[in-house]
Amino acid sequence: xxxxxxxxxxxxxxxxxxxxxxxxxxxxxxxxxxxxxxxxxxxxxxxxxxxxxxxxxxxxxxxxxxxxxxxxxxxxxxxxxxxxxxxxxxxxxxxxxxxxxxxxxxxxxxxxxxxxxxxxxxxxxxxxxxxxxxxxxxxxxxxxxxxxxxxxxxxxxxxxxxxxxxxxxxxxxxxxxxxxxxxxxxxxxxxxxxxxxxxxxxxxxxxxxxxxxxxxxxxxxxxxxxxxxxxxxxxxxxxxxxxxxxxxxxxxxxxxxxxxxxxxxxxxxxxxxxxxxxxxxxxxxxxx
Numbered sequence: 001x002x003x004x005x006x007x008x009x010x011x012x013x014x015x016x017x018x019x020x021x022x023x024x025x026x027x028x029x030x031x032x033x034x035x036x037x038x039x040x041x042x043x044x045x046x047x048x049x050x051x052x053x054x055x056x057x058x059x060x061x062x063x064x065x066x067x068x069x070x071x072x073x074x075x076x077x078x079x080x081x082x083x084x085x086x087x088x089x090x091x092x093x094x095x096x097x098x099x100x101x102x103x104x105x106x107x108x109x110x111x112x113x114x115x116x117x118x119x120x121x122x123x124x125x126x127x128x129x130x131x132x133x134x135x136x137x138x139x140x141x142x143x144x145x146x147x148x149x150x151x152x153x154x155x156x157x158x159x160x161x162x163x164x165x166x167x168x169x170x171x172x173x174x175x176x177x178x179x180x181x182x183x184x185x186x187x188x189x190x191x192x193x194x195x196x197x198x199x200x201x202x203x204x205x206x207x208x209x210x211x212x213x214x215x216x217x218x219x220x221x222x223x224x225x226x227x228x229x230x231x232x233x234x235x236x237x238x239x240x241x242x243x244x245x246x247x248x249x250x251x252x253x254x255x256x257x258x259x260x261x262x263x264x265x266x267x268x269x270x271x272x273x274x275x276x277x278x279x280x281x282x283x284x285x286x287x288x
Contacts, residue, residue: 006111011120014111019124022097028090029132032083032175036136037143039079044144047071048151066152070243073156073163076140077171081235083136084178087129088199091182094125095278096192114283118187122180122275129179133172141168159241166241166260174235174267178203181231181271187278190285202270203232214255224255231270234263 019025052064098104111117141164156163185202186195207230214224227233241260258266 006113006116008116008120011111011116012123015120015124016128018098019094019128022093024093024097025090025128028086028093029128031086032132033136033139035083035086036079036133037139039082040076040140041143041147043075043078044072044147047075048148064152066154067148069154069156070160070163072144072148072153073167074240074243076144077137077167077239079140080137080171080174080239081232083133084175084203084232084235085200087133087175087179088182088203089196090129091125091179092186092192092195092199094121094179095183095186095282096190096195099190100192115279118279118282122183125179125183126176129176130172133175134168137168137171160243163241163243166239170264171239174238177267177271178231178235181267181274184271184274184276184278187282188274190281202230206230207232221255225257228255228257229266231267234258234266238263238267 048064048067051067052061053059098107107117108114181202182195182199185199186192189195189198207227210223210227210230213220214222214227228237237258238260
């Protein structure tokens with residue numbers, strides 16, 4: 001706030017200070033840094049173990065089959081969909097913590113421009129999540145590389161050259177989108193419990209219900225398409241890039257399912273709708 005005037009940069013700095021004044025920030029970011037590499041290591045070990053076992057007899061092979069490099073890269077980002085819950089909680093708390101502690105009153109007194117406040121929060125949340133998520137995925141890549149140093153591994157071919165970039169930077173971008181979607185849900189609800197339930201319901205509960213309905217009732221196959229457009233389903237499809245391997249076979253559907261880049265657009269769409277509605281609610285609603 002140079003010369004007593006509000007500036008976006010000043011608001012952004014204030015939001016960073018506010019974020020890192022919360023103990024939950026350190027816990028959630030720490031969990032993100034731990035879960036991503038731990039999940040990658042577990043996935044990579046499972047893949048390597050499966051390549052050394054006969055699928056028919058479950059007995060160890062004299063010569064293990066080569067590990068497909070596609071599986072290894074997918075294992076690097078294999079826990080992104082799980083960590084999306086953690087970054088979602090971070091996004092929710094970035095807005096609802098102010099309403100629960102009533103500090104939103106002081107925030108809007110100092111900065112009555114509500115859209116500027118929302119923009120500053122969005123930028124602070126995005127930068128923080130992207131840096132931590134990318135660091136976690138880089139550590140995941142390093143862990144998997146060390147584990148697979150003496151394994152027999154295939155090489156990337158064709159369009160698969162994009163998989164490392166999608167696994168690392170795409171995985172970080174997905175976690176940013178999920179944090180912002182949760183932020184929007186938090187702005188709509190302005191209640192931490194309500195926002196967390198709403199976000200988790202959208203991410204995990206609702207897609208599972210829709211998938212079960214589409215499988216159990218043949219006349220409702222179209223519900224499978226609805227489930228495919230949910231965020232939780234879109235995360236894995238985007239990160240896997242429709243790739244196939246010995247452990248990741250191509251799956252055919254009798255209903256429309258977005259491909260990998262369409263799944264990214266689905267995630268962007270969910271985030272934009274959530275953030276826009278949340279911003280409108282914050283702008284128009286009275287402070288509670």
